[in-house]
Amino acid sequence: MKIIMSIEEMQNSANRLRAAGKKIGFVPTMGFLHQGHLSLLEEAKTRSDIVVMSIYVNPTQFAPNEDFEAYPRDTERDCKLASQHGCDIVFIPESDQIYPEPYLTYVEVEKMTRILCGASRPAHFRGVTTIVAKLFNIVKPQLAVFGQKDYQQALVIQQMTRDLNFDVEIVIAPIVRESDGLAMSSRNSYLSPDERQQALVLNRSLLMAKQEILSGERDAESLKRKIRANIRQKPAAEIDYVEIVDARNLDPVKDIQHNVLIALAAKFGKTRLIDNIIVDVEKLI
Amino acid sequence: MKIIMSIEEMQNSANRLRAAGKKIGFVPTMGFLHQGHLSLLEEAKTRSDIVVMSIYVNPTQFAPNEDFEAYPRDTERDCKLASQHGCDIVFIPESDQIYPEPYLTYVEVEKMTRILCGASRPAHFRGVTTIVAKLFNIVKPQLAVFGQKDYQQALVIQQMTRDLNFDVEIVIAPIVRESDGLAMSSRNSYLSPDERQQALVLNRSLLMAKQEILSGERDAESLKRKIRANIRQKPAAEIDYVEIVDARNLDPVKDIQHNVLIALAAKFGKTRLIDNIIVDVEKLI
Numbered sequence: 001m002k003i004i005m006s007i008e009e010m011q012n013s014a015n016r017l018r019a020a021g022k023k024i025g026f027v028p029t030m031g032f033l034h035q036g037h038l039s040l041l042e043e044a045k046t047r048s049d050i051v052v053m054s055i056y057v058n059p060t061q062f063a064p065n066e067d068f069e070a071y072p073r074d075t076e077r078d079c080k081l082a083s084q085h086g087c088d089i090v091f092i093p094e095s096d097q098i099y100p101e102p103y104l105t106y107v108e109v110e111k112m113t114r115i116l117c118g119a120s121r122p123a124h125f126r127g128v129t130t131i132v133a134k135l136f137n138i139v140k141p142q143l144a145v146f147g148q149k150d151y152q153q154a155l156v157i158q159q160m161t162r163d164l165n166f167d168v169e170i171v172i173a174p175i176v177r178e179s180d181g182l183a184m185s186s187r188n189s190y191l192s193p194d195e196r197q198q199a200l201v202l203n204r205s206l207l208m209a210k211q212e213i214l215s216g217e218r219d220a221e222s223l224k225r226k227i228r229a230n231i232r233q234k235p236a237a238e239i240d241y242v243e244i245v246d247a248r249n250l251d252p253v254k255d256i257q258h259n260v261l262i263a264l265a266a267k268f269g270k271t272r273l274i275d276n277i278i279v280d281v282e283k284l285i
Numbered sequence: 286m287k288i289i290m291s292i293e294e295m296q297n298s299a300n301r302l303r304a305a306g307k308k309i310g311f312v313p314t315m316g317f318l319h320q321g322h323l324s325l326l327e328e329a330k331t332r333s334d335i336v337v338m339s340i341y342v343n344p345t346q347f348a349p350n351e352d353f354e355a356y357p358r359d360t361e362r363d364c365k366l367a368s369q370h371g372c373d374i375v376f377i378p379e380s381d382q383i384y385p386e387p388y389l390t391y392v393e394v395e396k397m398t399r400i401l402c403g404a405s406r407p408a409h410f411r412g413v414t415t416i417v418a419k420l421f422n423i424v425k426p427q428l429a430v431f432g433q434k435d436y437q438q439a440l441v442i443q444q445m446t447r448d449l450n451f452d453v454e455i456v457i458a459p460i461v462r463e464s465d466g467l468a469m470s471s472r473n474s475y476l477s478p479d480e481r482q483q484a485l486v487l488n489r490s491l492l493m494a495k496q497e498i499l500s501g502e503r504d505a506e507s508l509k510r511k512i513r514a515n516i517r518q519k520p521a522a523e524i525d526y527v528e529i530v531d532a533r534n535l536d537p538v539k540d541i542q543h544n545v546l547i548a549l550a551a552k553f554g555k556t557r558l559i560d561n562i563i564v565d566v567e568k569l570i
Contacts, residue, residue, distance in 0.1 A: 011452050019304065102534075104396055105414070105448030110389045129390070130449075133418075137450040163390030164415075165422040167296050249387070 001083040003090050007098075007138050010091050014052075014140035022049040026141035026168075027087075028132060031055040032072040032186040036176040038085045040145045043173045045086035052139050053082050054091040056098065060106075061127030072189050091139060098134065107133045107164070109156050112250045116152050116263055117274065120240050128153055129160045136166050143169045147176075149183050151261060151276050155250060175276075177203065183275045190271040198234040199268045205230040206277040209262050214284050218256045220244040231266060240265035240272065247278050257281055286368040288375050292383075292423050295376050299337075299425035307334040311426035311453075312372075313417060316340040317357040317471040321461040323370045325430045328458045330371035337424050338367050339376040341383065345391075346412030357474050376424060383419065392418045392449070394441050397535045401437050401548055402559065405525050413438055414445045421451050428454045432461075434468050436546060436561050440535060460561075462488065468560045480553040483519040487549060490515040491562040494547050499569050503541045505529040516551060525550035525557065532563050542566055 004010045017024055025048030027040045037053075044051045055078055062068035075092065082090055106126050112118075113125035136144070146154040151172070158170045176184045181203035182196070191199060205227045217223050227242045244253050247261040256279075263276040289295045302309055310333030312325045322338075329336045340363055347353035364375055391411050397403075398410035421429070431439040436457070443455045461469050466488035467481070476484060490512045502508050512527045529538050532546040541564075548561040 007450060011450075015452075019306070021304070100447075102396070103448055105392065105394045105445045107390065107392050107418075107449070110391070111387070112389065133392075134448075134450045137452060140452075160390045162385075163388055163419075164392070165292060165296075165419045167300075167422060167425075 001079070001087055001090065003079060003092060005092050005094065007093060010052075010089075010093075010138050011140070013089065014138070017050055018140060023143065024048060024139065024141040025051045026135070026139050026144040027051065027053045028135050028144065028146075029053060029055055029078075030057045030071065030186065031078045032074055032189070033078045033081045034176075034184045034186065034188075036147055036149060036184040038081060039176050040147055040173050041082060041085040041087050043171060044143065044145045047145075047171065048141075048143050050088045051086055052089045052091055052141065053087045054093070054135055054139065056091075056093055056131070056135075058098075058127055058131040059095065060099070060130060061124050063121060063123060066121075067187075067190075070190075072186055091135075093138075098131070106130045107160060109160050109163070112152070112159060113156055115250060115252075116241060116243055116245070117265060118152070120265070125153070125156050129156060132157055133160065133164065133166075136161075136168055141168055143171060145171045145173055147174075148172050148276070148278075149175045149185065149274070151247075151263065151278075152250060181207075183273075185273065187271055187273065191268060195236050195268040195271065198236045199273055201231050201234045201237060202264060202266060202273060202275040205264070206262055206275060210277055210279050213256055213279050213281060220253050220256055220260075223256070223262075227262070227264065231264070234268075236268045238267040240267065247280075286364070286372055286375065288364060288377060290377055290379065292378060295337075295374075295378075295423050296425070298374065299423075302335055303425060308428065309333060309424065309426040310336045311420070311424045311429040312336065312338045313420050313429065313431075314338060314340055314363075315342045315356065315471065316363045317359055317474070318363045318366045319461075319469045319471065319473075321432055321434060321469040323366060324461050325432055325458050326367060326370045326372050328456060329428065329430045332430075332456065333426075333428050335373045336371055337374045337376055337426065338372045339378070339420055339424065341378055341416070341420075343383075343412055343416040344380065345384070345415060346409050348406060348408060351406075352472075352475075355475075357471055376420075378423075383416070391415045392445060394445050394448070397437070397444060398441055400535060400537075401526060401528055401530070402550060403437070405550070410438070410441050414441060417442055418445065418449065418451075421446075421453055426453055428456060430456045430458055433457050433561070433563075434460045434470065434559070436532075436548065436563075437535065466492075468558075470558065472556055472558065475556040476553060480521050480556065483521045484553045484558055486516050486519045486522060487551060487558060487560040490549070491547055491560060495562055495564050498541055498564050498566060505538050505541055505545075508541065508547075512547070512549065516549070519553075521553045523552040525552065532565075 310329030
């Protein structure tokens with residue numbers, strides 16, 4: 001496995017690989033890899049000749065009060081894990097290369113970035129779409145894999161890719177969970193043992209909600225109330241949002257029909273966690 | 286010369302050309318070609334194997350009160366001229382393909398788009414950078430040529446290209462003028478004979494300004510006053526702006542040192558014209 005730190009070298013490698021007819025699959029990450037990331041690498045491997053993974057904790061997607069500085073980092077371990085899971089090139093750029101002064105250009109997706117996580121993190125998705133557009137131009141992949149855990153992010157990137165005519169196929173891979181159901185996240189490392197235990201309520205509430213739909217619940221407001229009540233039983237939980245939206249475009253949903261996304265975010269102590277489930281009503285019946 | 290109307294076909298052609306080791310030079314236009322455009326094609330031809338020109342009157346760079354509907358169009362003549370000046374592929378996309386519903390993504394360059402033409406046309410450059418980013422992803426050029434006539438546009442695109450890591454070299458080609466000095470523009474076709482005669486004051490004021498600098502004028506405010514007074518002698522002229530800025534980054538200039546851009550915009554009747562000159566003080570001395 002090759003490690004590349006320079007943008008120019010990454011672009012030259014990508015040019016050479018494409019000229020040789022290779023299909024490049026790309027997995028952008030912020031590092032501190034867990035099984036979720038590794039499943040994305042494996043997904044990319046089955047669909048391409050060369051897998052490139054980037055590690056970059058992107059400052060523009062963090063607000064000043066968020067955890068950019070504290071975000072966990074372990075590049076050496078990341079590289080070892082990546083090489084064991086089919087990665088061919090790890091791209092690890094430096095911030096002064098990625099945002100050289102004066103840096104002035106941003107890519108923004110409207111409307112679908114104002115809701116869910118975008119409501120409480122107003123500049124977050126602008127940072128995400130900007131860095132992903134940059135990485136697409138540096139890594140030049142034909143395919144990129146994102147995790148369903150950040151479902152809104154994956155859909156926003158899909159929209160950007162379509163709108164800006166990036167010639168890149170976007171694949172969304174399933175959420176990977178710990179054995180007790182907690183969705184894997186680099187931020188889980190922030191949780192105290194007690195917070196971690198209480199955080200299981202997120203996945204359990206989503207499973208409860210799916211069961212409610214299976215039992216005939218079709219009113220989104222009523223179901224959201226039930227989910228909120230469930231989460232509030234945990235004293236450490238502070239709900240950011242619980243939403244039910246159309247899984248195709250994140251449009252709000254009143255009556256639960258077709259394919260819905262139930263998405264939620266909550267803080268446990270200082271740690272903000274997200275989770276979601278997609279429920280296809282027609283397949284349940 | 287080949288004419289391509291479909292985005293997918295253009296991307297496939299670009300992929301094939303690049304796989305065959307060809308260098309693609311790109312000239313984006315809004316059509317209604319004049320000698321200025323043709324000089325861009327010839328510049329692209331000397332620097333690349335295959336020249337692609339796009340014709341697309343981009344609605345997102347026009348404000349509702351501007352001349353999108355009236356903008357002159359003559360695609361048949363454009364194709365004939367392009368084929369006579371080294372163009373290999375003309376790309377003519379349809380608007381419903383370029384901005385399919387729901388269209389949500391925009392590329393924006395901050396700061397340098399708020400001044401000069403950006404001050405009176407606030408959404409203009411957002412439209413320009415968005416369409417150029419899209420066209421770069423569709424045409425996949427290694428090189429793109431823009432005219433100095435729209436110098437701010439060329440610099441904004443250069444900044445976007447650098448910031449978003451597009452692997453594209455941006456070339457700025459000189460202004461082409463009519464024999465009497467009027468800068469060539471598709472919008473010159475709007476002018477009445479009398480307005481056209483009065484519009485010569487723009488180029489003449491720029492040449493006068495250069496002469497003033499040669500004679501020792503170094504105060505930007507004083508020089509701008511002289512230029513404005515000169516233009517105001519023409520009764521049809523309505524000045525939008527007269528500015529003197531750093532030619533490298535469009536930063537404001539008080540003392541005229543190094544390389545300055547003198548840029549201006551004025552209306553003659555209903556027609557808004559722009560013109561500029563770059564004066565390298567060190568080379569004058």
